Amino acid sequence: MIVRWLFSALLISALGACTTVPGISSHFDEDTGLTVVALQEPVVLARAVPRLATAARDYVYLGPVRINRMGSIESYIWVGAASTLDRAAAGEAPPLAAGLVLLLDGVPMQLVLEDWQDQIAPPYRVSAPLYATRRARVATDQIARIAAAGSIQVYLTSDAGATAAYAPWHGSYGSWAQLAQDGAGAPRRTARAR
């Protein structure tokens, strides 16, 4: 009986719920049947807009995500847009953007953003209040390039081509290499690893 219970528990933990290996979290979404693999923490970037308070800023959270849809694997960069500013008083909208541009050691990588699917829970927890979540589909090679870059500058771009620069606030891109290695064909450290 105990052996059966332990086996069941092991099976459940392997197939569903939240499972983790160091630096990586894997979540099986029962509603959608997707397995979402992400890192433990996103990279945080900030943009000073001292219009309302010295402490108020716009934030962008970036994190790599891999979604396994019945064996079909797609890679994304999850983009969480947050702000502690009170823009409504000024009649303005927050700096949502159509695109994300990363300057990797001076070489631009242009990414097109789309809405994060609402039915999938955001893969990262953040501190500041999110007002939008986006994603950019990428190749694992792009994640690997980001992880290996010595310097990274981040810009949100509008359809009109205007850019808003964000400065590093917290976190590093080095850990992104873990997902890039997985996506590039290395043994996947997901739920199956447990």
Place this chain on the structure above:
Amino acid sequence: MSPRSVQLGIGLILAGTMGRGIGAAERVVDEVSVSKRRGVATAEVALGCGMRYQGHRSVNDGAELAVELRFTPSCSQLLQGVYSELYIPRGRDLGTLRDVEFTSTDPGRGWLIFRFRYPAVFDVTQGANSGGLSVRIRPAGPREDQPQAGVDRSPLRLNPAAAVAAPGLFVVQLAAYREGRPNLDSLAAATNATLYETDFSVDGEQWTALRAGFFASEDAARGLLESFPPDAFPDAFVAAAASRERDQAAPLEPAGEPAMAGGSKLHPGEPSMDPERIDELMVEAEAALRDQRYGRSIQIFERVLQEPGAGHRRRARELLGVARQRNGQSAHAQAEYQAYLTEFPQGADADRVRQRLASLAAVDVIDAAPPRQVGTSGNNSSWDFFGGLAQYYRRDVNRPLAEQRSIVTQSALWSLGEFGFARRGQRFDVAGRLSGAYDYDLLQQGQARQGAGSASYAYLDVTDQELAVTARVGRQTRYRGGILGRFDGAHVSYDWREDIVFNFALGMPVDAPRYAPSTRRVFYGGSVDWNDVADAWDFSVFAQWQQVDGIADREALGAEIAYRHERWNLVGTADVDVSYGVLNSALLIGNWRISDRMTLHGRWDLQAYPFLTTRNALIGQQVTTVETLLLSYTQGQVRRLARDRTAQASNAVVGLSAALSERWQVSADINYSEFAATVASGGVAAIPASKGQLFLATSFIGSSIFKAGDTTIFTVRHNATRSSDTSTVIFDLRYPLSRGLRLSPRLALSYRDTVTGGRQWVASPNLRAIYRWRRSHRVELELGGHWSSTQQPIDTVLFLYGSDTREESSGYFLNVGYWMDFG
């Protein structure tokens, strides 16, 4: 004359020197006026109370300038809690300045936010007088993403219809470049891929990416990448691609030209395309222009222009100029327009191109507002009118002692009006401003009820662009070049060179707006500004002479030096009265931005207190004019009295601001000040030295703690002076209740311990509600009160025995009103 009354007199004179305080219906930003000479606009900001410039930063890619200010003690008393106001400056078009917003969410400090139509770079300077500062606005240089006529500059928004990366679509990005496409010879082997370019803008720079696609899997794309020699494309990588990118990719031939149907070698004069193909390309190029893919539209227009035939060339040549202009390539655009006029000198289109060329030649980036479309609105005037109207009712009720009845100490209606105009001409710019107020005292009954009018500004401003001379005549305010604030008179400046400006001023100082012009005091002086020395230094020297009732009031020589660096800046000023041989003011301010999260600032000043002028002799006297005083004293004695009434004050501040997390920031200041003693003379008692006074303040500032967009501030202060120690705890909140409504509750609790053994508790709750709409209309309601309990030890109170005495007092105030701006 007691020391206390002398201090009161000093305070009154200081109030007159500093200008008015911030009443409920008055404004922090007294005036922002913009003038422009030789391509450099200068915004002069007059502040309603003293604030010290701490530093500035350019945000939003240079479209905004945030200037950090720290309140002087007088300003701290007037501006408490969360505060904000919007100012629409006169002559703003000169600097493409949209508006100026003052906000204060941190105790003791505020921000002036300048918003511009187009990006610029800024220099901010402040002299010895804390009542104003100046901002020089210079072109930021050509920007590829600078918007053109009709382009919306509203904050970025996601376009949900934007193409996104299509599942199973991959490309190889071979290279990205701003100019100079790499050699494509090595791509000859890539026969199974489509070579194409995509254009995009990053931080104002136009980039082109060379890509090869399209592949159904990342492995297939990687296969192509690995087929190239390792050093052929060192920055190449595999990327996910959008479906729209595949649809719009225009294949390149190895020579680098867009592949054209039937494309063969081109020979000038010989058509190589059929008309239908040219039409297709024109449609594509114009679509690219509309989509702001300027690089692509330029590429196609250039290709089309290789084809003979006037029909398409006429339009392609003009639009090529437009595309280059919008791409920030002004010189190329001018060349294209000139080429157009050479090829097609006649016709309505030629007139339009001439207008484009003229506007392009005349416009620099800072002045790049779209040219007025004559005839489009039926109004070709360049007059700009602006103004505002405000009314506030203020009521103060106090109960000095618990057993006494409440007394209405103030009941007044304040009305403020402002009107101004500005006109830009080919040679002359003209502007004017009239700003006045009327205070109606409702405490008096019947005919005794009366009001008082005042005029803050009443001037006419003329600029001759050709001579580079600007003159302003009338009631105005200025804080540089040794001028101490508001005066009636004239100020003339002449730009001898782009970096050297001569200023001359003549006038009569005005203590407060309620005073009429008076010839009792007259000054004249001049200054020379030398700016942008080695791109880091600004220098200014000045001399000024002032008389009061026929004798010397002030004879000043001074200098201002500012140095700026990417992460730190220093400002130093000195003002010496040579007739008294006294250093009236020496000031050194430094700011160091240690990182994006941490800023260190410091300030040291040595000042005559109050600012030494011969009129200081009136402090503590029964008479109100120097002329009257001269009936009792000789000129030398009067000047001696002035010197005796003036103390030497020194002050040093060190502070640190640091972000603790995404939501919390800490700010801490240590302020040490000391006043030297004054000398007894003329029947006025001496004031002893203050000894050292220490002020400590720490604030924790939270953002979006209870609701997104709110601001929460906890502040702890401790003041240690010769007579008492005071500790204060303050809670401030600005809560966004709806889009336009903000509630700002505030509670301050204070405990004071005097050297005589007395103790005092004070509680001051306050609630402010502001409703804004259309950015220029505001309704305000503020309710506040205070309760204090004071306990004195028995040995300090005569005739009472047995226990300490306790006194309680209370009061409340109401302030309600509206503010409307137009123009």
